[in-house]
Each structure stands twice: as structure tokens, then as C-alpha cells.
Amino acid sequence: MRIEAVDLFYVAMPEVTDAGDGSQDALLVRVAAGGLTGWGECEASPLPSIAAFVCPKSHGACKPIADSVLGQSVETPADIARIAHTIAWDSMDLLQAPHTWSGIEMALWDLIGKARGEPVWRLLGYDRAHPKTPYASQLWGDTPQETRDACQAQIAAGFRAVKCGWGPFGRGTLQDDVDQLHAAREGLGPEGILLVDAGAIFGEDIEAAAARLPALEAVNATWYEEPVAGMAYEAYAAIGARSSKVRLAGGEAAHNLFMARHTIDYGKVGYVQIDCGRIGGIGPAKAVAEHAVARGVTYVNHTFTSNLALSASLQPFAGLEDHRICEFPVHTRPVAKAFCATRIEPDARGLIHVPDAPGLGVAIDPKGIRDYLLDVEIRVGGRTLYSTPSPD
Amino acid sequence: MRIEAVDLFYVAMPEVTDAGDGSQDALLVRVAAGGLTGWGECEASPLPSIAAFVCPKSHGACKPIADSVLGQSVETPADIARIAHTIAWDSMDLLQAPHTWSGIEMALWDLIGKARGEPVWRLLGYDRAHPKTPYASQLWGDTPQETRDACQAQIAAGFRAVKCGWGPFGRGTLQDDVDQLHAAREGLGPEGILLVDAGAIFGEDIEAAAARLPALEAVNATWYEEPVAGMAYEAYAAIGARSSKVRLAGGEAAHNLFMARHTIDYGKVGYVQIDCGRIGGIGPAKAVAEHAVARGVTYVNHTFTSNLALSASLQPFAGLEDHRICEFPVHTRPVAKAFCATRIEPDARGLIHVPDAPGLGVAIDPKGIRDYLLDVEIRVGGRTLYSTPSPD
Numbered sequence: 063m064r065i066e067a068v069d070l071f072y073v074a075m076p077e078v079t080d081a082g083d084g085s086q087d088a089l090l091v092r093v094a095a096g097g098l099t100g101w102g103e104c105e106a107s108p109l110p111s112i113a114a115f116v117c118p119k120s121h122g123a124c125k126p127i128a129d130s131v132l133g134q135s136v137e138t139p140a141d142i143a144r145i146a147h148t149i150a151w152d153s154m155d156l157l158q159a160p161h162t163w164s165g166i167e168m169a170l171w172d173l174i175g176k177a178r179g180e181p182v183w184r185l186l187g188y189d190r191a192h193p194k195t196p197y198a199s200q201l202w203g204d205t206p207q208e209t210r211d212a213c214q215a216q217i218a219a220g221f222r223a224v225k226c227g228w229g230p231f232g233r234g235t236l237q238d239d240v241d242q243l244h245a246a247r248e249g250l251g252p253e254g255i256l257l258v259d260a261g262a263i264f265g266e267d268i269e270a271a272a273a274r275l276p277a278l279e280a281v282n283a284t285w286y287e288e289p290v291a292g293m294a295y296e297a298y299a300a301i302g303a304r305s306s307k308v309r310l311a312g313g314e315a316a317h318n319l320f321m322a323r324h325t326i327d328y329g330k331v332g333y334v335q336i337d338c339g340r341i342g343g344i345g346p347a348k349a350v351a352e353h354a355v356a357r358g359v360t361y362v363n364h365t366f367t368s369n370l371a372l373s374a375s376l377q378p379f380a381g382l383e384d385h386r387i388c389e390f391p392v393h394t395r396p397v398a399k400a401f402c403a404t405r406i407e408p409d410a411r412g413l414i415h416v417p418d419a420p421g422l423g424v425a426i427d428p429k430g431i432r433d434y435l436l437d438v439e440i441r442v443g444g445r446t447l448y449s450t451p452s453p454d
Numbered sequence: 455m456r457i458e459a460v461d462l463f464y465v466a467m468p469e470v471t472d473a474g475d476g477s478q479d480a481l482l483v484r485v486a487a488g489g490l491t492g493w494g495e496c497e498a499s500p501l502p503s504i505a506a507f508v509c510p511k512s513h514g515a516c517k518p519i520a521d522s523v524l525g526q527s528v529e530t531p532a533d534i535a536r537i538a539h540t541i542a543w544d545s546m547d548l549l550q551a552p553h554t555w556s557g558i559e560m561a562l563w564d565l566i567g568k569a570r571g572e573p574v575w576r577l578l579g580y581d582r583a584h585p586k587t588p589y590a591s592q593l594w595g596d597t598p599q600e601t602r603d604a605c606q607a608q609i610a611a612g613f614r615a616v617k618c619g620w621g622p623f624g625r626g627t628l629q630d631d632v633d634q635l636h637a638a639r640e641g642l643g644p645e646g647i648l649l650v651d652a653g654a655i656f657g658e659d660i661e662a663a664a665a666r667l668p669a670l671e672a673v674n675a676t677w678y679e680e681p682v683a684g685m686a687y688e689a690y691a692a693i694g695a696r697s698s699k700v701r702l703a704g705g706e707a708a709h710n711l712f713m714a715r716h717t718i719d720y721g722k723v724g725y726v727q728i729d730c731g732r733i734g735g736i737g738p739a740k741a742v743a744e745h746a747v748a749r750g751v752t753y754v755n756h757t758f759t760s761n762l763a764l765s766a767s768l769q770p771f772a773g774l775e776d777h778r779i780c781e782f783p784v785h786t787r788p789v790a791k792a793f794c795a796t797r798i799e800p801d802a803r804g805l806i807h808v809p810d811a812p813g814l815g816v817a818i819d820p821k822g823i824r825d826y827l828l829d830v831e832i833r834v835g836g837r838t839l840y841s842t843p844s845p846d
Contacts, residue, residue: 072834078513080513080514081513081514082514084512084516087510087512087513105547106547107505107512107516107547107548108509109510109832110502110503110505110509112505114502114550116501117499117501118500118828119472120470120476120479120500121470121473121474121475121476121478122474155498156499157549157550157552157709158499158549293712296719315547317549320683320686320687324720327688328720340549436510437834437835438832438833438835440501440832441829441830441832442501442829442830443828443829443830
């Protein structure tokens with residue numbers, strides 16, 4: 063099969079707000095080869111990602127992604143790795159490249175899976191896909207009472223794990239955060255899995271971040287996510303060394319395998335969180351999962367958009383039975399739901415199953431794309447380099 | 455002064471080749487505030503960088519650069535740092551952001567320097583600017599004889615330092631590279647400073663990269679640049695530990711302060727090479743210079759385009775007398791020369807001086823922009839987000 067076309071669709075809510083909600087827009091990727099169609103999704107700003115696909119070449123190590131993808135042969139996962147290698151060299155100086163490539167890479171796995179009648183996790187070498195325990199991800203309440211109620215509501219809704227993040231955490235006093243942590247535990251009850259996301263609020267301030275550790279231990283938090291800036295590995299290691307009970311989590315911004323490995327090896331996290339829509343797709347994410355296993359670190363997916371992105375995010379660790387916790391977006395915006403004809407929902411036991419169907423196992427509804435599609439046109443030097451294609 | 459306008463100019467040679475020559479195009483930035491104009495240059499793919507400036511917001515941590523810049527007050531360097539901090543948060547998930555911001559940041563230093571009648575290096579806290587020893591950067595010849603001749607020619611042209619890079623190095627046998635290294639030393643004579651750039655050819659192969667060390671020591675090479683992938687810090691440290699004479703150099707791709715620090719602290723390089731057009735501008739580059747001084751590492755500029763970018767690249771270490779070697783592009787394409795009315799050339803002793811004039815000290819010729827300007831138009835959802843402005 064030769065890659066005949068790569069089409070990029072920028073979909074968005076009519077109004078995009080300042081909320082930290084990544085499901086307000088999406089960049090969908092459709093790849094056509096050998097009469098088949100594969101779909102993927104970039105976790106990325108759509109317009110610069112489109113530009114990185116079509117931009118004129120700047121020099122030998124700064125070429126558009128299109129140059130490395132269009133016309134390439136794709137039969138096996140090794141072909142995907144070969145294209146990824148070309149991009150790593152030929153688009154080395156194009157910073158946006160990994161975000162653009164991530165969605166295309168996913169679509170190529172989807173395509174090869176469809177061609178072979180195999181789910182992607184099987185192409186990755188897993189014999190079976192184990193169910194995952196989803197966590198409901200939500201913001202801290204403005205008050206401890208709000209946090210308590212919100213945690214209680216998620217447990218009532220069937221979740222066994224809840225993540226509280228961002229909001230007022232780290233913005234007030236230490237005691238404010240201690241009160242919030244205890245409120246979360248009260249809301250969850252003694253059995254609920256409590257995950258805490260500080261949203262990098264402490265920058266590089268090790269002492270401020272570590273001051274929350276005794277309370278995190280007291281409420282039996284499972285992880286302490288991004289207490290400091292994502293690349294502040296030195297601070298991660300220093301904070302992690304201060305607790306024998308609570309382990310750090312991080313890695314969501316990794317846009318290559320090196321960054322993820324360094325989060326593990328230098329940052330000494332206990333949980334590495336990988337977004338397939340950023341790191342370069344499913345291939346490098348699987349390599350991170352292998353590295354995590356070798357280091358005794360738990361792999362967790364990072365995803366906050368559609369069920370297509372969710373399916374992709376689950377593939378790299380689908381076969382790792384002991385890596386059970388998974389991110390599961392609960393409050394996505396309509397645009398992120400509209401184009402997925404297949405829904406991934408918790409089963410009666412509250413567990414998530416990665417689709418057991420060819421490719422990523424998520425059918426795409428062109429009408430859902432059309433309803434939220436933004437027309438984009440890019441012209442350079444009198445030539446039209448990109449014009450929104452038809453989703454049909 | 456309020457930032458009234460940021461204009462981006464995409465200039466390029468009529469034909470851009472696959473050569474590893476970053477001077478074939480440029481993204482120039484003009485910032486207007488308080489009746490003054492500042493100029494900067496992104497070392498970046500122009501189209502995605504323009505898109506990162508104008509793109510619609512995706513969510514609270516994925517906003518266009520324009521949102522953090524336009525209308526902001528700029529009186530002092532602290533204002534530039536404040537805007538950089540906003541971008542680090544509000545454009546956290548926009549991968550291309552640091553490349554776009556780098557050129558704007560430079561332009562803001564140029565603007566504040568002009569407003570105060572001070573060169574940028576003085577705004578950075580340096581009392582004086584020390585001359586630098588430029589190195590002529592060239593490719594390895596296809597044969598040792600070609601390399602010998604090319605090195606001899608640069609010495610004859612007045613250079614005291616030459617860098618040989620890329621080309622056949624690492625692509626043939628070990629003996630081929632040994633022959634090339636000896637040829638370079640013969641061409642330079644015993645006194646010439648020899649710098650070797652492997653162009654990341656060995657990937658993560660520590661043994662292959664280290665196998666060249668005895669020859670590098672024998673020819674008294676000053677540094678061994680990018681023997682492996684830029685972020686393979688583990689490999690850098692391992693290779694560096696194998697030699698007490700030759701020190702490693704790296705860091706050119708760093709797009710934030712963390713990456714540069716990690717190249718020093720984890721990679722254990724002896725020379726850190728920073729491109730102001732990528733790392734987020736002059737402010738973070740100066741922070742790298744301070745970190746380098748504290749660690750006993752030598753700071754070197756990385757730059758391969760215009761004299762505007764060269765001036766910006768020299769500012770962060772202008773006052774560091776012991777950090778003498780500087781990159782000086784010798785064979786840039788006409789587009790990179792056309793828009794700089796001020797030329798930075800070696801003096802009679804072969805030394806480079808950072809301009810002692812307000813701002814970056816490089817006058818811009820609008821005609822030179824016009825001659826190579828590419829018209830760009832970006833439309834999203836029926837609105838024109840960007841249309842190439844007039845350089846006049």
C-alpha cells in the first residue's frame with residue numbers, strides 16, 4: 063500500500079474558552095492507502111500543525127512532514143518506524159513536527175490494523191488486552207466542601223479512582239491544600255484511589271512542592287502529578303526522594319522518547335504519563351512502556367479529547383496487566399464526541415476495555431466532522447498549500 | 455511603551471535546496487512600540503511559526519503567541535521576562551511557540567536598547583563586550599585531500615579556528631574518519647583551533663562515537679560536537695567520560711532553559727551551544743551562560759543565518775572574556791545578507807566584535823526584505839488571520 067493522501071480536519075467548538083479543557087478543538091487525520099482509510103488525532107494546536115505538514119522546506123533538516131509521508135509504502139509497523147526515523151532527521155529543526163506526526167502515525171497503525179484485521183495492540187505484540195481502571199479527572203473545588211461533594215459524586219457514578227487537579231491547589235496556603243486533600247479523601251471514602259495533580263504550580267520550588275507530601279501521605283494519595291515544571295527533572299527527583307509512600311507522576315508533554323525516558327531516569331517518577339497525540343504516536347509510546355517496565359515504573363495514558371485518541375492512548379500498555387490505572391475523559395465537549403461513531407464506556411464493573419476490533423476500533427462519522435469543521439486556507443507565494451478537504 | 459504591532463516577514467531564496475544550510479530562508483520579526491521599531495529573527499520554519507502567532511486558541515494553556523504579546527507594556531528587561539513567563543503558561547501546549555517567541559523576544563531587546571540608547575549586552579549587565587575568535591564552519595570534504603585544502607584555505611583567509619562537520623564523517627569506516635581528522639589538522643597547521651561536528655550521526659551508539667576519540671585526541675581537537683542525538687544525555691556523559699582531553703559540545707536545538715541545563719548537567723558537555731532564535735531569545739540564553747559559568751562550561755553561540763541573528767547570538771556571552779570562540783557564518787545565502795544594512799566582519803586581527811550601538815546594532819534594509827519576501831495568507835473560518843505586511 064502506498065500513502066495516497068493525508069487529509070487534516072480542524073474541528074472546534076463555536077466558542078473556545080480559557081478553561082484547561084483540551085477537548086474544545088481537535089485536529090483529525092485521515093490517511094488513505096490501498097483503498098483503506100486510517101484515522102488519527104493530534105493533541106496539538108491545529109493551525110501550526112497543519113502548517114508543519116504543508117510548509118515549504120527551509121533546508122535539508124527542516125522539511126515539511128508531507129515530504130516524508132506522501133507516497134511511502136506501508137505494509138508493516140516497521141514501515142511506520144521507518145517514516146518516523148526519516149521525520150526525525152528531515153524535520154529535526156521543525157519544532158511542531160512531532161505534534162503533527164503523532165496523529166498521522168496513529169492513523170497509519172489504524173490503517174495497517176484494518177488491512178490485517180488485527181487490533182493495534184496485537185500488532186504491538188500483545189496477546190491480549192487487559193481491562194483498565196479509569197479515573198475520573200476533575201478540578202479541585204473552590205472550597206473543600208465542593209471537592210468533597212465532587213469526589214463523592216464520582217464514586218456514586220461508579221468510578222473507583224478520581225483525580226483532583228489544578229484549581230486553587232498551590233495558590234493559597236499550605237493549610238488550604240491540606241484541607242482540600244482531606245476533603246477529597248472524605249469524599250472518596252477509604253477505598254477510593256486518590257490521584258493529585260498540581261498542574262506544575264510550584265515551578266521549580268522544591269520546598270513548596272515537598273511541603274504537601276505529609277498531607278498527601280496522610281490521605282493515602284496514589285500519585286502526586288506535576289508538582290513542578292514538566293522538565294524540572296532535578297526537582298522531581300528531589301521531591302520524590304522525600305517520600306517513601308507517595309510517588310510522582312509526569313511526562314504528559316513529552317514530544318519524543320528521550321523526554322519520557324528522562325522523566326523516568328532523571329526525574330525518578332513512579333508513574334509516566336504519555337500522550338500518543340504528542341510523543342510521535344503509538345510506536346514511541348510503546349517504547350516508553352517497555353522502558354517503564356524495565357525500570358519498575360507504571361505506564362499511564364494521557365488523553366483528554368475523543369474516544370479515537372482514547373483508543374490510541376490505551377494501545378501501548380493494553381497488554382500490561384499490572385499497569386491498571388487509565389485516564390478516561392468524562393466531561394469532553396460535544397465536538398470531541400460528534401465524530402466518533404464508536405463509544406468506549408466503562409463496563410458494569412467500572413472497567414475500560416480497549417476495542418477488540420481492527421486498527422483502533424473507532425468508527426468515524428463524517429457528519430460529526432462536518433458539523434464542527436473550520437475551513438482553513440493557507441497560501442504562500444501565490445500557491446495554495448492547504449485548503450480544507452471534504453470529510454466525506 | 456505598549457506593543458502596538460508585531461509583523462512577521464517570511465523571506466526565502468527562490469530555490470531552497472536540501473543542503474544543511476539554514477540561511478536559505480528566514481522569519482524576520484518587526485515590533486513597534488512607542489514610536490520605535492525593534493527587529494528579531496526566528497531560527498525556525500517560517501510558516502508554522504507564523505501560524506503559532508495567529509492561530510485560534512485551543513484552550514487555556516494553548517493560546518497563540520499574539521495573545522501574550524500585543525498590547526503589553528515594555529519598558530525594561532523585566533517586562534520581556536514577564537511576557538516570556540506568560541507564554542510559558544498560556545502556550546504550554548503549543549509546541550512551535552518557543553521558535554516564534556524567540557524572534558519576538560530579540561526584537562523586544564532591540565527595541566528597549568534603542569529606547570535607552572544602550573546595546574543589549576549592557577542591558578544584560580555586562581560592563582564591556584569582549585572580542586570573540588570566530589570559527590569558520592564548513593563541511594568535511596569528500597576526501598581527506600579536499601578537507602586538507604579547505605582547512606588551509608580558511609587559515610589563509612585569516613581564521614584561527616575551523617569547524618569541520620557533517621559530510622562523510624561517521625558514514626564510512628573508522629579509518630576513513632581518522633584520515634579525515636589528520637587531514638584537517640594538516641590543513642590547519644599546528645596552531646589552528648580544530649572543532650569537529652559529527653552531526654548526531656551515531657544516534658545513540660556510544661561505542662561508535664567513542665571509537666573516534668583517540669584520533670580526536672591525536673589531532674588535538676578542541677571539541678567533539680553532537681556525536682549522538684541532541685537529547686541523548688546519557689550517551690553524551692558516557693562518551694565524555696572516555697576522554698580527558700577532548701570535551702563534548704552540544705545544545706543547539708535547546709528550545710528552553712531546561713534542555714540547555716540538562717545538556718550541561720546530565721550530558722556533561724564542555725561547551726554548550728545556544729541558538730537565541732530557538733531557545734526563547736536572549737533572556738534564557740543569558741541564563742544558560744550564567745549556568746555554564748557556574749559549572750565551568752564554556753558558552754558558545756549557535757547561529758547560521760543573518761548578521762541580525764549573529765548579533766543577537768553574541769549578546770548573552772559578550773561580557774564573558776574567557777568564552778572566546780564564536781560561530782560565524784561564512785557562506786550565507788544572499789537572502790540572509792540582503793536585509794542587513796550593517797555588516798559584522800572580523801577585524802584586522804581576525805576577531806569579531808558585537809556591535810557597540812543601541813539595541814542589537816544592526817540596521818535593517820526594507821528593500822532587502824522586499825526582494826525576497828513571500829506573500830503568505832492564512833484564513834480560518836472565513837477570517838483572514840495573517841496577510842503579509844509591508845516591510846516599508
